[in-house]
Amino acid sequence: MNGGAFCAATQSFKNAAHFKTLVHKVDRYPPIDELAREIRNWFSTIAGEEEDQQLTNVRVRVARLRGTVMFGLLPFDHPALQLTQQLEQISETATYFPSLAGIFDRLETLVGYLIENPDNPKGKAVIEQLRRHALKRSPRVVAIVSPKSRLAVPGWGEELRDELVSVWPKVDIVASRKRFLAGRFDKLILPWGGMGCPFLYELFHAYCSPSIDVIAYSSERCIRPGRRELPKGSWHPRKRSRTSQPQDIEVVESIGDPEWKQIEFWTALRSVTEQAGLEQRDNDREFYLQARLVLLGNETKVFLAEGSKVIEVSDLLEGRQDSPEVSSRFPRKRVGDLRPGDLIVLRTSGSGEYLISVADALMKQDGKADLRERALDWKVALNSALTAHGSKVLADMLAKRGQVFESHHKYIWVWTTMDVIRPRSENLFYELLAILQDLGFLESEALETAESRWAMIREIYRYHQRAGAKIRESLLKKLKKFVKEKRSIDDSIGLTLPGVNAGELSVLRVSAVDPEVIEVPYHRVGIVLGLFD
Amino acid sequence: MTTPWEQALGLRSPLFLGPKNQLEAQTPMPEWAAFLIYLGWWLSRIKPGGGTLFCIAVLPTRKCAAALATLGSLFSSAQGALDDMNWEEFLEIPEGAEAYFLLKREKGKLKPFSGKLTTPAGASPRNIDVSGEPLKLSIFPGGFPKYHFRTTPYPTTHRLGRIARVRPVYEGSIPDFDNYWLVSASSISLVVSVAAQWLRDIDGLNILTLGDDGEKTNVMTLKEVLMVGPDATVPGTKVLLHSPGGVTPAGGRFPLAVLDGPAAVRTLPWINARNVLVLIEQPEFDDSVYNEIVGLSSRRDDSLVSNVGDFPAPVPFGAEVSLFGLRGGV
Numbered sequence: 001m002n003g004g005a006f007c008a009a010t011q012s013f014k015n016a017a018h019f020k021t022l023v024h025k026v027d028r029y030p031p032i033d034e035l036a037r038e039i040r041n042w043f044s045t046i047a048g049e050e051e052d053q054q055l056t057n058v059r060v061r062v063a064r065l066r067g068t069v070m071f072g073l074l075p076f077d078h079p080a081l082q083l084t085q086q087l088e089q090i091s092e093t094a095t096y097f098p099s100l101a102g103i104f105d106r107l108e109t110l111v112g113y114l115i116e117n118p119d120n121p122k123g124k125a126v127i128e129q130l131r132r133h134a135l136k137r138s139p140r141v142v143a144i145v146s147p148k149s150r151l152a153v154p155g156w157g158e159e160l161r162d163e164l165v166s167v168w169p170k171v172d173i174v175a176s177r178k179r180f181l182a183g184r185f186d187k188l189i190l191p192w193g194g195m196g197c198p199f200l201y202e203l204f205h206a207y208c209s210p211s212i213d214v215i216a217y218s219s220e221r222c223i224r225p226g227r228r229e230l231p232k233g234s235w236h237p238r239k240r241s242r243t244s245q246p247q248d249i250e251v252v253e254s255i256g257d258p259e260w261k262q263i264e265f266w267t268a269l270r271s272v273t274e275q276a277g278l279e280q281r282d283n284d285r286e287f288y289l290q291a292r293l294v295l296l297g298n299e300t301k302v303f304l305a306e307g308s309k310v311i312e313v314s315d316l317l318e319g320r321q322d323s324p325e326v327s328s329r330f331p332r333k334r335v336g337d338l339r340p341g342d343l344i345v346l347r348t349s350g351s352g353e354y355l356i357s358v359a360d361a362l363m364k365q366d367g368k369a370d371l372r373e374r375a376l377d378w379k380v381a382l383n384s385a386l387t388a389h390g391s392k393v394l395a396d397m398l399a400k401r402g403q404v405f406e407s408h409h410k411y412i413w414v415w416t417t418m419d420v421i422r423p424r425s426e427n428l429f430y431e432l433l434a435i436l437q438d439l440g441f442l443e444s445e446a447l448e449t450a451e452s453r454w455a456m457i458r459e460i461y462r463y464h465q466r467a468g469a470k471i472r473e474s475l476l477k478k479l480k481k482f483v484k485e486k487r488s489i490d491d492s493i494g495l496t497l498p499g500v501n502a503g504e505l506s507v508l509r510v511s512a513v514d515p516e517v518i519e520v521p522y523h524r525v526g527i528v529l530g531l532f533d
Numbered sequence: 534m535t536t537p538w539e540q541a542l543g544l545r546s547p548l549f550l551g552p553k554n555q556l557e558a559q560t561p562m563p564e565w566a567a568f569l570i571y572l573g574w575w576l577s578r579i580k581p582g583g584g585t586l587f588c589i590a591v592l593p594t595r596k597c598a599a600a601l602a603t604l605g606s607l608f609s610s611a612q613g614a615l616d617d618m619n620w621e622e623f624l625e626i627p628e629g630a631e632a633y634f635l636l637k638r639e640k641g642k643l644k645p646f647s648g649k650l651t652t653p654a655g656a657s658p659r660n661i662d663v664s665g666e667p668l669k670l671s672i673f674p675g676g677f678p679k680y681h682f683r684t685t686p687y688p689t690t691h692r693l694g695r696i697a698r699v700r701p702v703y704e705g706s707i708p709d710f711d712n713y714w715l716v717s718a719s720s721i722s723l724v725v726s727v728a729a730q731w732l733r734d735i736d737g738l739n740i741l742t743l744g745d746d747g748e749k750t751n752v753m754t755l756k757e758v759l760m761v762g763p764d765a766t767v768p769g770t771k772v773l774l775h776s777p778g779g780v781t782p783a784g785g786r787f788p789l790a791v792l793d794g795p796a797a798v799r800t801l802p803w804i805n806a807r808n809v810l811v812l813i814e815q816p817e818f819d820d821s822v823y824n825e826i827v828g829l830s831s832r833r834d835d836s837l838v839s840n841v842g843d844f845p846a847p848v849p850f851g852a853e854v855s856l857f858g859l860r861g862g863v
Contacts, residue, residue, distance in 0.1 A: 003552030005734035006566075009596040013565035016593045016851025181816065205815040207593040207851055228818050230591060231827045233855035234835040238847040 011184050015207040023214045023222055024129070026121045032069065033219045035110045039066045042107070045099050057093045058100065061086065064153070065107075069114065070217065071147035071192050072155045073123035073163075076114040080159040087111055125215050126191055130167040133187050140186035142168060145203065146175040147192055148511060152299045152491060175297075175509065176341015177202055179318050185209040193220040198340045201225045288410075288519040292335050294344075297491030297509035302346060302528045303520045304335040311345040311475075312338070313507060317482060317489060330472065336517075342510040343489060345475070346528055354505060356418050359460070359467035371463075375456030376421070378433055381441035383416040394435065401431045417522065421464075422457050429454060475505070537845035538567035542574055542608060544706045549741040556741045556752060565849045569598050572854075573605030575844075576808045577722070577789045578613070581837040582625070584860045586808040589826055593851040595814050599724055599793035600735045600755055602810055603772050606722045606789045607759065610771075611707045611714050618682050620674050628653045632661060634680040643681075696769040701751040702758050705742030721771045725800050726793035728763075728776045732756065780804070795822050801829075815851075826855075833857035 042062050049055050065086050072081055087108055094100040126144065133139050144164065146156050156173065164171045174180045177199035188209035193216045194200045203212055204224055216222050291303040304310060309332040316331065333342065347354045356372075363371045385394060395409035414420045415432075423429045430450050436442040478495050492508045508528070535547050539562060548570075550562050572590065579586055592598055626632060628650055635643040648661040648670070658671040672680065696715045704710045724731070738755045762770035763779075773787075777796040780803050790806035792798055795817050801809070813822055837858025848854050 002737040003555075003739070004737070005596040006551060006738045009594045009598070010563045010565065012593040012596075013563065013849060013851055017849070019851075177816075199816075202816040205593075207815075227815070228823060230589060230853050230855040231823070231830045233830065234833050234838040234857040235841060237844045237854050237856075 008184050012207045015210045018210055019207060020211040021204070021214065021224060022211060023216070024125060025216060025218045026125050028218050029121050031110060031113050031117070032121075032217050035069055035107075035114070036066070036217075036219050038103075038107055038110055041103065042100065045103065046097070049097060049099070054093055054096045058090065058097070061090045061093060065090065065111070067147060067153040068155060069111075070220065071153055073120060073126050073191060074155045074160055075118035075120050075123065077116075077118035078155065078159065080157060081155040083111055083115055086154075122191060122215060122217065126189060127164075127167055129187075129189055129213055129215065130164065130171070134168045139168070139170070141170045141172055141183070142187040142189065143172045143174045143180065143183060143185040143209065144189045144191060145180070145197065146173050147197070148175050148297060148491075148509075152297055152511065157491070176314065177339065178314055178341050180208060181206055182318065183208060188212045189215060191215045193222040195221060195223060289522050289525050290517050291520040291525050292517050293514040294335070294338060294510055295512040296528070297511045300508070300528050300530060302508075303525045304338075305525050306335055306517045309334055310338070312342050313345060313479060314341065314343040316479060317343055317507070330475070335513075338510050338513045340511055340513070343507050344510060345495075345505055345507055346526070347505055355464060355467050355471065358471055359463040362463050362466055362470070363460075368459075371456060372460060375453055375460055378436060378442060378446070378453070379416050381436045382412075382432070385436055385439050385441045386413060386416065389439070397435045398428070398431055401434070403428050403431050413522070421460065422454075426454055479507075535561060536564050536567045538564070538571040541571055541845040542605070543612070543708070544608065545708050546705060546743040548706065550755070551739065552737055553739045553752065556739055559741070565592075565852065566597070566601050568846075568849050568852065569601035570605035570608070571845075572810065573602030573722075573789065573791070574609045575605070576602075576810055577606040577609035579808060579841055580622070581808070581858050582621075584834060584837040584858050585806065586838065586841075586856060587811070587829055587833075587859055588809065588854065588856040589811040589813065591813050591815055591818050591853045593815060595793055595812050595817075596734045597738060597755075598812050599726055599731065599791045600738075600759060602791050602812070603722050603724055603759055603789075604755065606791075607771055608707065610721045610788070611703055611710060620677050623659065623672070623677065623682050624655050624657070626650055626654060631664075633683045634661075636663075636680070696760065699753060699758050699760065702740060702742050702753050705744060705751060715769070721788060723773045723775070723787040723790040723804070723806060724761075724793060725775050725777055725780055725790065725797035725804070727796065728774050731774065731793065732761075735759075795819070798822055798825055801825070829859065830855075830857050832859065834860045 039062055043059075046055060046058060065083070068081050068083065068086065069076070074081055076083065090107070091104055094104050130142060133142055147153050148156050156175075161171070161173055164173070172183060172185070174183070180199055180202060185208055188203065188211065190197070190203060190212055192214075194203070194214065197203065200223070202208075205227055214222055290306040292306050293301060294304055295301050311330045312333040313331065330345075333344075338344065360369075360372060363369060391409040391412045394412055398404075415423060423432055430447065433442060433446050433450050433453075437444060437446045475495070482489075482493075489507055489509065492506050495505045495507060506528075539547065548562060549556050549559050550566055551560065569590075572588070576586060576588055590598075623632075630650055631647050632650055633645065633647050636646050638644045646663055646666070648663040651660045651662055651669075652658070658673045661670045661672065662668075663670060670680075700712065700715060703715070735755045739752050740755055740758055741752045760769055760771035761774050762772070763774060764770065777794075777800050780800040787806040788808065790804045790809050792800065792804070792809060792811045795813065798811055798813070811826075835858065837860065838856060841856075
């Protein structure tokens with residue numbers, strides 16, 4: 001580090017002493033103002049509709065269109081903005097609502113006008129700021145805050161980066177709080193009013209830059225979060241008086257969207273999943289897990305089991321952690337601790353658990369391709385028994401055989417998964433097999449083979465350990481390569497691991513995490529899905 | 534040109550801080566760094582009778598801040614810890630605690646001893662069972678000075694070992710520096726922080742001290758100068774560094790505990806210190822930290838801070854400080 005942290009701290013205090021907020025209002029541009037007004041009209045029109053999946057689609061797609069236009073910096077006809085496709089998608093869903101079908105034409109006209117007149121005034125203003133900066137003596141890194149905080153905003157990928165870098169090479173597009181706080185910047189550009197930015201407070205009060213340039217349309221509301229005061233003490237040291245308090249923008253107490261809006265947003269997204277299995281929730285014939293909905297940067301989502309941990313590599317890939325430190329174990333984060341901007345590793349092709357697939361490949365190499373099937377055929381039988389009789393009946397049967405179940409009876413469902421490969425004790429396992437045999441879900445000689453099944457399960461454990469080591473080694477090799485090549489990850493990047501033949505893993509950017517936990521059918525947990533699947 | 538903060542420390546010569554390759558230029562220490570050294574120094578000197586001073590500093594960044602405050606605390610300790618305590622301070626020591634003193638032995642030579650106090654705090658005389666000797670002492674105000682009671686153990690060894698390396702820095706900084714301070718077995722400050730990050734932040738940060746003639750005397754890493762360790766029983770440990778998860782109710786009472794960050798704030802119930810300094814970054818100053826501080830400040834006792842004096846200068850831009858006294862500790 002060579003004292004780098006001390007120099008960075010010195011810079012932060014220097015920034016604090018001179019911090020300035022500069023607001024650059026982009027001249028009134030009627031098509032943008034009109035579009036903003038029209039989208040408000042859409043939201044007020046759908047406010048009276050009953051919430052269902054189609055309405056959620058409309059809401060999200062219209063919000064995305066607004067974000068693309070209002071926050072976008074590329075010319076409006078740039079293919080990366082996908083304005084035409086977005087209009088088509090809105091049109092598809094709007095047909096379900098007669099009230100929207102009537103106003104779609106106007107939206108189409110406004111967007112059509114922007115595509116035909118592609119000059120983007122906000123983009124020009126940002127480029128101008130960069131040009132001026134490049135003319136300064138010894139200019140350094142400029143950070144531009146990306147608006148991709150909740151849903152993916154098209155037009156903020158490599159195309160924009162290339163455009164900006166062509167003006168000034170040291171541009172850093174910052175999409176996460178962590179990345180922002182880890183950097184020190186010569187100039188910071190916030191190309192919208194700040195609404196919805198999950199690290200708005202940090203932009204104004206972490207002093208990672210000597211100033212902040214807010215570039216916004218005149219119709220955009222600019223907000224600056226007020227600084228939290230310390231509680232009154234018994235004694236007050238003298239404070240230095242500041243002569244130039246930034247007065248140029250409105251100071252508000254709250255940041256981000258109002259709470260009701262956030263609640264509405266998450267409720268709508270959760271409902272998509274809940275509708276699938278709501279009727280069955282009360283019985284014990286289906287297996288649900290407590291899980292949290294995590295939205296990912298590439299317009300996908302995943303339910304992750306609450307309490308579980310996922311590999312999170314943002315520190316590693318964005319240079320805040322050295323790769324030797326992770327040689328023994330990858331950094332992991334609890335699902336509840338995930339934050340927007342984190343980079344998590346998930347399986348995105350192939351089915352089931354990645355570790356299992358790799359372990360199976362190793363078994364195949366050793367000529368034991370059928371080991372899992374032979375050792376764990378009782379899981380299929382257990383699944384059938386649970387579906388037929390429910391977990392309560394099986395728990396009672398186990399209790400009658402002296403295996404009193406301390407956890408909730410629904411926990412038996414976990415034994416049907418690869419998360420828990422077997423019951424905790426050999427005796428319990430034998431009794432379970434006996435019950436499955438009695439109920440007719442296992443062959444009559446199941447008990448005779450129980451001992452060899454147990455031995456095979458232990459062998460599978462060893463394969464899982466070998467698979468874990470192999471994945472770790474290959475993943476680290478791949479990630480080190482990324483670090484070496486200084487590849488930046490915008491939304492996601494696929495990883496085909498060298499020497500591991502088990503589908504694809506991806507590093508995915510977290511864009512939002514549901515503040516609440518819901519019950520999700522087991523088969524949907526850990527699977528990367530489209531936003532509306 | 535040194536800052537008022539540095540001047541107030543009463544060091545022999547200016548200190549220079551920075552990466553090794555930048556120290557040759559002898560650029561004055563940045564104001565924020567001098568302020569934090571002063572804050573640790575100042576808090577270590579204040580003895581609020583029967584209470585605890587609780588100080589919270591909200592900063593633009595915590596990087597290196599706890600290390601600098603701890604350095605100030607060590608300076609304060611090196612300047613004054615070996616002073617004999619006065620009768621009032623002696624009365625404050627709780628019953629059962631260890632006291633350190635000198636007794637005349639063979640040929641009239643003074644020899645260090647320790648012993649347990651067997652009478653309650655505030656009682657006079659105070660009785661002591663001398664450790665390792667069949668001896669009980671009754672200490673009266675009149676005879677008290679001849680025992681040279683101290684807050685820290687008298688050194689039992691003169692073998693400085695690895696500690697000797699840091700001696701020039703303290704000699705170059707502290708007027709009339711007493712080498713015994715380096716080997717006294719007590720820990721001076723407790724730092725609660727994410728240890729790996731804390732050490733990474735100060736990695737490569739050096740201190741340069743000057744001799745009387747203005748010549749460079751020594752360059753040493755801050756980590757070495759702080760004598761950081763996880764175990765107070767290891768000789769030469771002056772700063773106990775614990776990660777928040779590793780904090781347990783401590784046996785000793787530290788003159789200063791520095792709680793670095795929100796996770797460290799959550800360890801407050803386990804902290805036994807005369808004074809507490811909490812360091813928080815602006816973005817970390819959220820509802821949970823705020824509520825914790827408000828909860829404490831609601832039972833503040835202003836009389837404990839009536840004579841703390843004033844800072845030599847206004848606090849640097851970006852930093853905010855609040856301080857209150859708590860009777861009976863946190």
